[in-house]
Amino acid sequence: MHSRFAGITRRAAVVATAVSATVSATVSAAVIATVIALVLPFVAHAADAAAVDAALAAAEARAVELRHQVHQNPELSNRETETAALVAEELTRLGYEVETGVAHTGVVGVLRGGGGPGPVVAVRADMDALPVTEATDLPFASTKRTEFLGQEVGVAHACGHDVHVAVGLGTAAVLAALRDQLPGTVKFLFQPAEEGSPPGERGGASLMIEEGALADPAPEAIFALHSMPAPAGQIGWISGANMAAVDQFEIELQGKQAHGAAPELSVDPIVTGAQVVLALQTIASRSVPPLDPVVVTVGIFRGGERFNIIPGAVHLEGTVRTYDPEVRETVIRRMREILDGLTAAAGATYDLQYTSNAPATINDAELSARMRPVLVRAMGEGNVVDARPLLAGEDFAFFANEIPGFYFRLGVVAPGTESGGLHTPNFRADDTAIPAGMRAMTHVVLDYLEGGE
Ligand SMILES: [Zn+2]
Ligand SMILES: [Zn+2]
Numbered sequence: 339m340h341s342r343f344a345g346i347t348r349r350a351a352v353v354a355t356a357v358s359a360t361v362s363a364t365v366s367a368a369v370i371a372t373v374i375a376l377v378l379p380f381v382a383h384a385a386d387a388a389a390v391d392a393a394l395a396a397a398e399a400r401a402v403e404l405r406h407q408v409h410q411n412p413e414l415s416n417r418e419t420e421t422a423a424l425v426a427e428e429l430t431r432l433g434y435e436v437e438t439g440v441a442h443t444g445v446v447g448v449l450r451g452g453g454g455p456g457p458v459v460a461v462r463a464d465m466d467a468l469p470v471t472e473a474t475d476l477p478f479a480s481t482k483r484t485e486f487l488g489q490e491v492g493v494a495h496a497c498g499h500d501v502h503v504a505v506g507l508g509t510a511a512v513l514a515a516l517r518d519q520l521p522g523t524v525k526f527l528f529q530p531a532e533e534g535s536p537p538g539e540r541g542g543a544s545l546m547i548e549e550g551a552l553a554d555p556a557p558e559a560i561f562a563l564h565s566m567p568a569p570a571g572q573i574g575w576i577s578g579a580n581m582a583a584v585d586q587f588e589i590e591l592q593g594k595q596a597h598g599a600a601p602e603l604s605v606d607p608i609v610t611g612a613q614v615v616l617a618l619q620t621i622a623s624r625s626v627p628p629l630d631p632v633v634v635t636v637g638i639f640r641g642g643e644r645f646n647i648i649p650g651a652v653h654l655e656g657t658v659r660t661y662d663p664e665v666r667e668t669v670i671r672r673m674r675e676i677l678d679g680l681t682a683a684a685g686a687t688y689d690l691q692y693t694s695n696a697p698a699t700i701n702d703a704e705l706s707a708r709m710r711p712v713l714v715r716a717m718g719e720g721n722v723v724d725a726r727p728l729l730a731g732e733d734f735a736f737f738a739n740e741i742p743g744f745y746f747r748l749g750v751v752a753p754g755t756e757s758g759g760l761h762t763p764n765f766r767a768d769d770t771a772i773p774a775g776m777r778a779m780t781h782v783v784l785d786y787l788e789g790g791e
Contacts, residue, residue, distance in 0.1 A: 390780065396515065404428065407424060410480055410482075413465075414486060416530055417484075433449070447510060451522050452518040452520065460524075461783060466499055466533050467493050468495075471491070472492060475766075502563065504772050510526050561782050563746050566760070572723060573746055575723070582633075582729045588690070588691040589690050591614065591651060595650035608648070609684070636655070637656050641653060697735045697739060700735075700743075716777055749774075
């Protein structure tokens with residue numbers, strides 16, 4: 339929070355001085371009241387760093403309390419009903435215009451600032467938990483169990499989305515407290531199903547967009563953060579390529595079953611499957627330029643029932659990670675060519691199901707560059723580090739493909755404690771990450787609304 343507000347304050351002081359010099363004793367009290375009424379809103383603009391700090395401090399305890407509630411009541415993707423109800427209730431209490439049921443359980447909150455015209459900016463926070471049994475020593479650890487894909491499982495916020503909800507609501511509270519000084523409009527998108535919808539269901543960012551989350555009012559930029567097992571309060575800044583496009587494939591290789599001792603009567607899908615697995619590795623090594631990131635991983639190879647039977651079919655499944663859409667197209671094309679060639683040679687057939695999930699998350703270069711000094715000022719030079727792109731994916735990409743996006747990382751591990759990686763039972767985010775995330779997000783939003791300096 340800096341010079342734009344300070345500039346307005348200085349101008350207001352000049353106006354006030356000029357006014358008092360010309361006001362004569364005969365001017366009516368009504369005129370003075372009018373002048374005060376005109377000048378006061380500008381004086382109120384003195385929402386300097388101290389006002390922001392005060393609002394942050396005032397909102398912290400409630401945000402941490404909300405984090406505990408969300409953490410203790412984790413809900414899987416597209417099932418975030420209690421979380422969504424809590425979010426909607428809190429946003430309503432803070433004076434936001436609230437829309438619920440967006441993309442099943444999503445919640446959208448809009449705050450129109452009272453500080454004059456300005457841009458519309460969005461903040462996204464994801465709400466879903468994972469089918470993971472928590473194994474941390476947190477006093478508010480989840481003990482919840484539910485059903486997932488027909489199995490009873492533990493549920494936990496093993497990806498830190500409880501932190502994201504708390505930081506989102508905390509930031510919403512800070513901005514609501516500063517509302518009278520805020521130019522423009524802030525739109526909070528509390529998103530379901532970041533981890534992917536259950537089979538047969540749609541959801542997440544793309545469905546939110548389809549249902550109008552980026553319209554009326556239409557944000558011109560969007561921010562989000564993600565918890566990382568790094569020192570609490572440390573910000574991982576990154577521009578451009580950030581998180582990869584995540585695709586999934588399933589291959590059914592159909593051969594011909596035979597006695598294991600009569601291979602000449604078979605079309606052996608295990609041999610062809612083995613050739614396919616090896617040949618798929620040549621996509622990364624021989625079909626894509628070495629400096630373009632790409633991963634082709636076969637994670638499942640299933641086939642056969644008995645040592646002396648050549649099975650009739652095998653099943654392969656895997657994932658493809660890319661950044662460049664052209665590289666992705668190359669992977670898909672080469673995958674088909676390899677399957678066509680190898681199955682033709684073997685006399686086998688195949689069926690390929692290729693599903694593109696989230697595209698790559700690319701941070702807008704201009705927006706990222708603008709926010710780096712903002713984060714350094716807010717968090718301190720030593721607390722902002724340059725992050726490297728990951729080959730993990732992020733549903734935020736759908737938003738960032740529509741409007742410029744900046745997605746940064748928030749360290750959540752307290753000194754003297756340990757955390758497992760994201761998506762593991764031991765992932766342990768400390769409460770101190772909440773005020774740190776609120777501070778970072780608040781300053782990023784304020785800078786955007788003020789038009790930058
Ligand atoms: Zn995750
Ligand atoms: Zn996540």
